[in-house]
Amino acid sequence: MKDNAAPGESLPGVVDIWPISIRERIAREHTVVWHDGVSRAGMAVVVAVLLGCSSDSSGPGPAPVPAAVVAGSGDNQNAVLLEQAATPLVAQVNDASGRPVAGVTVVWTISGGGSGSTGTAVTDAAGRTSATRVVGGTMGGYTTTVTVQEVTGLALDFVTLGTAVPSGYNVQVQFLTAMTATQRAAFLAAAARWSSIIVGDLPAELVQGGAGECGDNSPAINQTVNDILIFASVAPIDGPGGIIGSAGPCWVRLPGYLTLVGDMTFDAADMPALESTNRLQPVILHEMGHVLGFGTLWDYVMPSLLTFGTTDSTHFNGPAANAYYAAAGGLTAFPSLYPVPVENTGGAGTQDGHWRETVMTNELMTGYLAAGANPLSAITIGSMADLAYTVDYTTADPYSFTAPPAPASGASGRTENVLELRELPRTGPIRGIDRQGRVTRVR
Numbered sequence: 082m083k084d085n086a087a088p089g090e091s092l093p094g095v096v097d098i099w100p101i102s103i104r105e106r107i108a109r110e111h112t113v114v115w116h117d118g119v120s121r122a123g124m125a126v127v128v129a130v131l132l133g134c135s136s137d138s139s140g141p142g143p144a145p146v147p148a149a150v151v152a153g154s155g156d157n158q159n160a161v162l163l164e165q166a167a168t169p170l171v172a173q174v175n176d177a178s179g180r181p182v183a184g185v186t187v188v189w190t191i192s193g194g195g196s197g198s199t200g201t202a203v204t205d206a207a208g209r210t211s212a213t214r215v216v217g218g219t220m221g222g223y224t225t226t227v228t229v230q231e232v233t234g235l236a237l238d239f240v241t242l243g244t245a246v247p248s249g250y251n252v253q254v255q256f257l258t259a260m261t262a263t264q265r266a267a268f269l270a271a272a273a274r275w276s277s278i279i280v281g282d283l284p285a286e287l288v289q290g291g292a293g294e295c296g297d298n299s300p301a302i303n304q305t306v307n308d309i310l311i312f313a314s315v316a317p318i319d320g321p322g323g324i325i326g327s328a329g330p331c332w333v334r335l336p337g338y339l340t341l342v343g344d345m346t347f348d349a350a351d352m353p354a355l356e357s358t359n360r361l362q363p364v365i366l367h368e369m370g371h372v373l374g375f376g377t378l379w380d381y382v383m384p385s386l387l388t389f390g391t392t393d394s395t396h397f398n399g400p401a402a403n404a405y406y407a408a409a410g411g412l413t414a415f416p417s418l419y420p421v422p423v424e425n426t427g428g429a430g431t432q433d434g435h436w437r438e439t440v441m442t443n444e445l446m447t448g449y450l451a452a453g454a455n456p457l458s459a460i461t462i463g464s465m466a467d468l469a470y471t472v473d474y475t476t477a478d479p480y481s482f483t484a485p486p487a488p489a490s491g492a493s494g495r496t497e498n499v500l501e502l503r504e505l506p507r508t509g510p511i512r513g514i515d516r517q518g519r520v521t522r523v524r
Contacts, residue, residue: 147185147229148177150237153209157253159244159276160216160223163195170212170239172227174204181208186230193223193266195243201230216243220277222254222269242273246473249282250308252369257298257314263356268313268345271366274476275373278462281471283308286514288332288342294509295331296344306332310342311372318348318505324430325351328368329377329507333523335515337469338381343372344507360500363455367445367502374468375446375461376434377507381523386467387423390433397421397436399467405459405474410482415440421460424448430504436460444480452498456480 153171160166174185185204191197194217202210216223222240229235242251252272256265285307292301298314318324326347330340345368355361371377379386379397386399396419397403406412406421415422422437427448435448443451446461456478466472511524 145176145180145182147174147182147232147235149175149179150187150227150229150235151175152237152239155211155214155241156239157242157251159242159248159251159273160214161247162216162218162220162243162245165213165215166241170198170214170225170227170241172210172212172237172239174208174210174229181206183208188228188230190226190228191224192226193217193221194219195223197225212239214239214241216241219243220245220270220273221266222273240269242269242276244273245277245476246280248276248280248473250276250279250471252276252308253306253310254313255310257296257300257312258316260313260315261352261356263361264315264352267362267365268369270362271369272311274366274457275369277476278457278472279373279465279470280473283334283339284516286334286341287518288514290332290342290512294512295342296327296346296509298346299331299344302342306341309340309373311369312342312344314344314346315349315352316346317350318346319350320348321350321354323351324348324503324505325364326368327505327507328371330372330374330511331507331509333378333381333511333513335513335521335523338374338378338513338523339469340373340378341514345369345372360450363445363450364500364502366457367450367455368504370446370461371434371504373465373470375464378468379434381511382468386464387433388419390423393425394419395423395425395433397423397464397467399464401463401466402460403463405463409458409460409480411440411460414482421464427501430506431502434504435502445478448502450500450502452500454478 151173153173155166155168155170158166158168174182176182183204183206186201187210188201189198189212191199195215197214198212204210212225214223214225220243223243225239227237252275254268254272285305287305289303290301293299296312296314298316299312328345330343332342333340355364380390386397388398389395403420411420418440422440424432424435424437426432431448436444436446438447438449441447443455445455445457458480459474459477462472462474462477510522513521513523
């Protein structure tokens with residue numbers, strides 16, 4: 082029996098556990114000469130060393146680097162004033178390939194009042210970290226921010242709307258342009274107010290569309306919307322004192338014509354004056370009403386809620402709004418007018434889309450904004466019920482015809498300092514989505 086093996090032979094009494102490919106590679110890359118006189122143990126040592134030096138070995142890859150923070154849950158939810166949001170705020174840290182990154186230190190902060198989780202936290206094995214949020218005592222938006230400590234500028238804001246009553250209807254505002262803190266706060270306060278008026282949850286719908294399909298500045302969209310998404314922009318339109326902005330729906334649910342996605346664009350030249358005169362918030366609240374369908378979808382529902390449009394007798398015939406108009410004293414104060422009287426002057430963008438200024442004076446949804454209070458009445462909330470929203474009338478501002486502001490002269494019928502809400506009508510298409518996801522152009 083030979084003690085040594087020739088090239089290509091197995092050593093006697095030893096099971097050859099090295100694949101031929103490894104032996105060939107060793108001989109080829111390291112010029113190994115097999116010869117008599119090399120012991121089995123010695124050969125094992127030589128091969129072990131050579132295999133250990135092979136360029137085929139690999140170690141652990143580089144550590145993943147945080148590149149994005151995404152919302153897992155809890156963003157854009159409602160919470161009743163002074164109460165904690167029901168769903169925890171969950172943030173996930175991902176790398177550039179979208180894979181979760183564990184062990185990342187983040188910092189939670191809050192703004193806008195209220196309370197909630199603050200301080201540092203570390204992402205778990207799924208790259209996630211969570212926080213709680215308690216809103217304050219004023220209707221508005223309460224922001225919670227999660228910031229990745231080791232990457233400058235990597236952060237995510239969660240918005241919780243503080244509502245006056247429990248509400249399943251959420252108004253999500255997506256800001257498309259830079260805005261001042263006051264402007265952002267006004268949008269979120271309007272969203273919270275409308276979420277306190279419209280309280281019934283609507284089915285979530287997938288909306289897909291290209292850039293520019295909901296206002297010139299709108300991005301491409303491919304997301305599930307629950308309950309309404311509003312694109313908000315401040316951009317040049319026509320300079321100070323002219324068109325104040327444009328607002329309306331772009332995507333609606335079918336059947337029913339309730340808004341899914343809408344656009345609000347304000348003239349940048351008018352914003353400073355609105356802010357300095359404390360009119361910004363009521364103007365944004367007014368325009369958001371148009372996105373929801375006030376004056377913009379009245380003649381889309383069947384039967385139409387607008388009667389005798391473009392005439393002096395134009396009026397809103399919805400039963401809920403009419404009942405509250407009568408309860409407020411409208412039939413007694415204006416016995417010769419069809420209820421509820423709709424604006425019959427002002428041209429496109431004002432006529433047939435607002436309550437009549439000479440009748441309802443300082444109500445928020447006339448075409449003119451009063452210098453003082455502009456109540457959002459149960460009549461307006463009733464008009465939303467007539468569009469088939471589920472509403473809460475307890476959030477209405479007090480309003481009656483027993484002591485309206487004294488009428489005088491001028492386009493609005495009043496001499497006080499009123500602001501005409503000159504609006505640019507949306508001329509873009511309105512698309513409808515039915516429960517099967519089919520898209521139909523309705524305008």
